Amino acid sequence: MAKASTPEAFNRHQIEHLVRRAVYERMGLALPRSVEAPNPLVVNSSARHCHLTQEAVETLFGEGHQFTPMKWLYQEGQYAAEETVTLIGPRSKVISNLRILGPCRSLNQVELSFTDARSLGFDIPVRQSGKIEGTPGCMLMGPKGFFEMPSGVIRAAIHVHMSPTDAQFYGVEHEQMMNLRVHGPCQTVFEKVLVRVDPAFKLEVHMDTDESNGCGLNPSTYCELFL
Amino acid sequence: MAKASTPEAFNRHQIEHLVRRAVYERMGLALPRSVEAPNPLVVNSSARHCHLTQEAVETLFGEGHQFTPMKWLYQEGQYAAEETVTLIGPRSKVISNLRILGPCRSLNQVELSFTDARSLGFDIPVRQSGKIEGTPGCMLMGPKGFFEMPSGVIRAAIHVHMSPTDAQFYGVEHEQMMNLRVHGPCQTVFEKVLVRVDPAFKLEVHMDTDESNGCGLNPSTYCELFL
Numbered sequence: 323m324a325k326a327s328t329p330e331a332f333n334r335h336q337i338e339h340l341v342r343r344a345v346y347e348r349m350g351l352a353l354p355r356s357v358e359a360p361n362p363l364v365v366n367s368s369a370r371h372c373h374l375t376q377e378a379v380e381t382l383f384g385e386g387h388q389f390t391p392m393k394w395l396y397q398e399g400q401y402a403a404e405e406t407v408t409l410i411g412p413r414s415k416v417i418s419n420l421r422i423l424g425p426c427r428s429l430n431q432v433e434l435s436f437t438d439a440r441s442l443g444f445d446i447p448v449r450q451s452g453k454i455e456g457t458p459g460c461m462l463m464g465p466k467g468f469f470e471m472p473s474g475v476i477r478a479a480i481h482v483h484m485s486p487t488d489a490q491f492y493g494v495e496h497e498q499m500m501n502l503r504v505h506g507p508c509q510t511v512f513e514k515v516l517v518r519v520d521p522a523f524k525l526e527v528h529m530d531t532d533e534s535n536g537c538g539l540n541p542s543t544y545c546e547l548f549l
Numbered sequence: 550m551a552k553a554s555t556p557e558a559f560n561r562h563q564i565e566h567l568v569r570r571a572v573y574e575r576m577g578l579a580l581p582r583s584v585e586a587p588n589p590l591v592v593n594s595s596a597r598h599c600h601l602t603q604e605a606v607e608t609l610f611g612e613g614h615q616f617t618p619m620k621w622l623y624q625e626g627q628y629a630a631e632e633t634v635t636l637i638g639p640r641s642k643v644i645s646n647l648r649i650l651g652p653c654r655s656l657n658q659v660e661l662s663f664t665d666a667r668s669l670g671f672d673i674p675v676r677q678s679g680k681i682e683g684t685p686g687c688m689l690m691g692p693k694g695f696f697e698m699p700s701g702v703i704r705a706a707i708h709v710h711m712s713p714t715d716a717q718f719y720g721v722e723h724e725q726m727m728n729l730r731v732h733g734p735c736q737t738v739f740e741k742v743l744v745r746v747d748p749a750f751k752l753e754v755h756m757d758t759d760e761s762n763g764c765g766l767n768p769s770t771y772c773e774l775f776l
Binding site for chain 1: 662663664667675706707730734735736737738739740741757758759760762763764765
């Protein structure tokens with residue numbers, strides 16, 4: 323499940339961003355690029371999770387089942403559901419309590435870290451969300467039944483959601499790659515951050531738990547996007 | 550346990566390096582910096598492990614106990630021992646089969662990834678090997694007894710072992726920081742790679758499993774060190 327950002331957390335990012343800008347201006351300092359940006363940069367780590375079709379949900383949880391949102395995520399309308407499934411991997415190894423992110427989508431997709439994949443005995447590719455052709459499948463188990471996914475188990479490529487305003491500021495286009503520097507004692511630059519532009523998107527990088535543990539990301543870590 | 554490199558693996562790195570150089574020369578191409586280097590760059594991932602004093606070994610395994618080497622590592626004289634211990638963390642959570650790296654050292658140190666630390670309930674700092682002042686401790690259990698470490702549980706900072714010849718080539722000094730780029734679909738630059746120079750060292754980067762899973766490192770991944 324992605325580290326959820328409640329509406330309050332959203333306000334916190336916006337407020338920090340405004341305060342940072344005011345402080346620089348007050349001190350008569352030139353605004354650094356990140357402070358000049360139209361929107362604050364939020365970087366979140368997504369633990370393993372899945373996206374399901376309504377058909378899969380009904381097979382796993384019963385006819386007409388609707389999710390109960392547990393935590394709202396930073397992107398508008400997205401949530402971690404109360405519901406979880408059990409994933410059964412190729413060597414009959416199991417991950418219990420695999421979180422489902424809602425709402426339902428038009429395809430079934432499981433997003434694991436390489437650490438998860440290794441412990442399950444999967445060999446999974448790095449893919450952009452939705453590009454699941456030729457990827458391994460798995461069996462999911464819910465309280466009302468089993469659902470077999472013929473494909474769709476991936477490691478999601480690190481990516482950044484942004485609005486057209488953000489894209490213009492950073493000088494990037496949809497599906498281009500850019501860099502993300504995560505500061506701190508394990509300072510790291512991710513050089514293939516996939517840009518996803520949509521008017522509905524808030525500026526947010528999604529990385530997985532291997533990446534966030536690798537670079538020591540925490541809520542106060544300073545991060546910057548650049549070309 | 551570190552991915553072990555047997556004497557054969559050592560030869561493989563050297564041979565690849567020589568072949569790469571010959572190919573560039575044959576094709577009349579300028580040698581890239583990595584091919585010009587006096588030694589091949591080896592990048593290995595170390596899973597969780599510990600280093601122990603002879604005193605700790607005797608408490609855990611019995612008086613006069615000597616390790617049985619299981620796998621020789623890339624650095625001369627270093628090995629993963631047959632012996633393992635059980636680590637008991639702060640919330641009584643346990644890691645079984647924690648590999649011991651030999652030979653014995655003058656201090657006890659446990660090296661975990663942040664993924665390990667999180668699952669155990671530890672909050673551990675990133676430290677250079679040996680700099681364990683003020684770090685958390687743990688209890689170790691062996692077949693002959695318990696050994697309490699008052700401190701020494703760390704996440705080892707990513708570092709590179711090199712000889713003075715390598716240091717001269719890269720223009721770096723002992724304890725300086727440099728960059729490592731790991732190519733591939735998750736291309737990543739580690740910007741705080743600690744340089745450790747010793748005439749006995751072979752050129753080798755050590756990262757942990759969070760870092761290697763984060764960047765998708767595998768044995769054929771192209772890597773480069775730079776300032």
